[in-house]
Structure formats: C-alpha cells, structure tokens
Amino acid sequence: MFSIGELSKRTKVKVPTIRYYEEMGLLAEAERTSGNQRRYDKAGLERLSFIRHARDLGFSIEAISSLIELQDHPDQSCEAATDIAVSQLADVREKIKRLKLLEKELTRMSKGCDGHGVSEDCYVLASLADHELCERDH
Amino acid sequence: MFSIGELSKRTKVKVPTIRYYEEMGLLAEAERTSGNQRRYDKAGLERLSFIRHARDLGFSIEAISSLIELQDHPDQSCEAATDIAVSQLADVREKIKRLKLLEKELTRMSKGCDGHGVSEDCYVLASLADHELCERDH
DNA sequence: TCTAGTATCTCTAGTGACTAGAGGTTCAAG
DNA sequence: CTTGAACCTCTAGTCACTAGAGATACTAGA
Numbered sequence: 001m002f003s004i005g006e007l008s009k010r011t012k013v014k015v016p017t018i019r020y021y022e023e024m025g026l027l028a029e030a031e032r033t034s035g036n037q038r039r040y041d042k043a044g045l046e047r048l049s050f051i052r053h054a055r056d057l058g059f060s061i062e063a064i065s066s067l068i069e070l071q072d073h074p075d076q077s078c079e080a081a082t083d084i085a086v087s088q089l090a091d092v093r094e095k096i097k098r099l100k101l102l103e104k105e106l107t108r109m110s111k112g113c114d115g116h117g118v119s120e121d122c123y124v125l126a127s128l129a130d131h132e133l134c135e136r137d138h
Numbered sequence: 139m140f141s142i143g144e145l146s147k148r149t150k151v152k153v154p155t156i157r158y159y160e161e162m163g164l165l166a167e168a169e170r171t172s173g174n175q176r177r178y179d180k181a182g183l184e185r186l187s188f189i190r191h192a193r194d195l196g197f198s199i200e201a202i203s204s205l206i207e208l209q210d211h212p213d214q215s216c217e218a219a220t221d222i223a224v225s226q227l228a229d230v231r232e233k234i235k236r237l238k239l240l241e242k243e244l245t246r247m248s249k250g251c252d253g254h255g256v257s258e259d260c261y262v263l264a265s266l267a268d269h270e271l272c273e274r275d276h
Numbered sequence: 277t278c279t280a281g282t283a284t285c286t287c288t289a290g291t292g293a294c295t296a297g298a299g300g301t302t303c304a305a306g
Numbered sequence: 307c308t309t310g311a312a313c314c315t316c317t318a319g320t321c322a323c324t325a326g327a328g329a330t331a332c333t334a335g336a
Contacts, residue, residue: 033332
C-alpha cells in the first residue's frame with residue numbers, strides 16, 4: 001500500500017490529476033487511512049498506468065471510461081474497444097493531414113519575410129490579412 | 139454598415155464568437171445603433187477576416203493580439219511577426235511528429251485485434267495496459 | 277515523546293476558446 | 307402596427323486539467 005504521492009511518482013501522473021480521475025470515475029475510490037489519506041495497491045497502480053497510457057495516445061476521458069468498462073468484463077466482446085481505437089486512429093490521421101497543410105502555409109509565409117523590414121511590408125502580416133495569397137485551402 | 143449577423147455570414151465566424159473576440163480585445167468595440175446593436179464597416183470585416191485566418195492557422199488569441207498590434211504600427215519592425223510565425227511553425231511540426239508516433243502505435247494496436255474476440259484476449263486493451271508491448275516511445 | 281517539515285486533505289476558481297441558454301429588446305418586412 | 311427573426315446581456319458549461327488557500331496527517335530525527 002502506498003500514498004498518492006508515491007503513486008504519482010511511479011506513474012508520472014500528477015497528484016491533483018489522480019484525484020481528478022477518481023472524481024471522474026476512472027479510478028475506483030481509494031482506500032483511506034484512519035487520517036483520511038488515500039492508499040493504493042498494485043491494482044490501482046495498473047489501472048492508473050492504463051489510463052495514463054491511453055491519455056498519452058490521445059484517448060478522451062470518455063473513451064477511456066468505455067475501455068475500462070470493457071476491461072472489467074473480460075468475457076464480453078471487444079468489438080467496442082477496437083472501434084474506439086480505430087476511430088481514434090482516424091482522428092489522429094485527420095489531424096496530421098490538417099497540420100501538414102498548416103505547415104506548408106506557415107513555411108511559405110515565414111520564407112516570405114526575413115523579419116528585417118517594417119510591418120507595412122511584412123509578407124506574414126499580408127498573408128494573414130489576405131487569404132488570396134495562400135496557395136491552397138487549410 | 140452591417141449587422142453582426144451579416145458580418146458573421148461574410149466571415150463564417152459565429153455571432154457569439156465575434157462578441158467574444160470583442161471582449162478579448164481582438165476587435166475594437168463596434169459602433170452601436172440607437173437601439174444598442176453593433177454595426178460594422180469594411181475595416182471591421184477585414185480585421186475579423188485576419189483573425190479568422192490566423193485562428194485557422196492555429197495561432198492563439200494572444201499571438202493574434204500581438205500580430206494585430208504590429209499591423210497597427212506599419213512603421214515598426216516586423217521581426218516580432220516573423221518570430222511568431224516561425225514559432226507557430228515549430229509548434230505545428232512538433233505536433234505532427236508526435237501525432238505520427240501515435241498513428242504508428244494505434245495502427246499497430248488496431249491491427250492486433252479484429253474485434254471478434256473477447257476483452258480478455260484483446261490486443262488493444264493489452265497494449266494499453268502494458269506499455270512494454272509498444273514498439274517505441276510516444 | 278516532541279517537533280519540524282513535508283505530504284495530504286477538501287474546496288473553489290482559473291485556463292483557452294469558445295458554445296448554449298435564458299430572458300428581454302430591437303429591427304425590418306408586410 | 308404587428309409579427310418574427312435577429313439582436314442584446316449575463317451566466318454557466320465544455321475538456322482535462324492546474325493553482326491556491328487553509329486545514330490536517332504523517333514521518334524522521336532529537
């Protein structure tokens with residue numbers, strides 16, 4: 001059994017975040033000492049690691065909730081879990097696509113001005129003001 | 139002179155968002171009719187287009203504030219503007235890098251399970267529970 | 277056993293960039 | 307002059323935390 005600080009150190013999840021996850025129902029309510037402090041065991045550590053890993057991969061709290069629900073019912077079909085992962089993957093791909101367009105546009109803008117002139121002639125500012133200067137949608 | 143609804147239509151920025159930008163100081167306080175409704179002119183339209191374009195490119199409200207400040211002083215050096223653009227570009231590149239790692243990991247996970255088994259054997263859930271199963275950092 | 281210092285507790289409020297809704301007023305067309 | 311859409315302000319909610327206040331608990335050393 002270890003304290004919330006110890007759990008925090010081991011999982012690299014900040015203490016207030018752990019409490020927040022408990023409040024959101026991702027973590028079961030922890031056991032308490034006589035002085036009302038939380039105490040965790042291996043199961044708690046594993047669950048928090050799971051949550052942290054999923055968050056790192058960009059899953060929402062809601063999605064993680066569903067994943068945990070599935071984890072707690074090992075006999076149920078895991079279709080929902082793969083669905084969530086696949087949809088998360090689609091999401092990530094969409095974001096990458098969008099960011100690549102931004103990258104192109106920002107690169108073009110930055111190259112257009114060396115920063116040594118005055119605002120009036122700045123290509124960065126001109127590009128922002130006039131969308132026509134952009135090469136493509138973004 | 140046109141109404142906030144008209145401005146919204148022309149810029150594709152929602153009405154409450156326009157009011158929000160005004161509150162945040164991005165847009166100057168609009169003139170009002172005798173009945174207290176906002177009225178905009180070409181300058182207002184252009185400024186909002188600028189803001190919208192910058193937001194589309196992922197600039198923060200704070201960054202846009204600085205850019206507008208520079209725009210309002212055409213005689214000043216535009217170094218700060220290019221700095222902002224370059225840092226935004228670095229930010230976007232960083233995000234792309236990170237998302238690509240996630241994409242790889244999520245692809246691997248999704249491929250590992252067809253969704254037809256039970257949760258207990260689900261590779262998606264197993265991967266989330268055990269970081270060791272991942273190929274690389276993310 | 278006492279004490280000092282760190283860790284923990286709960287609660288409230290703030291972040292960014294909006295979005296939603298209530299309840300009331302103004303505008304423009306017919 | 308009426309009707310209905312558009313507008314007004316204000317408050318609160320979103321997501322996933324983060325920060326801070328003020329109080330209590332734990333733990334290591336004297």
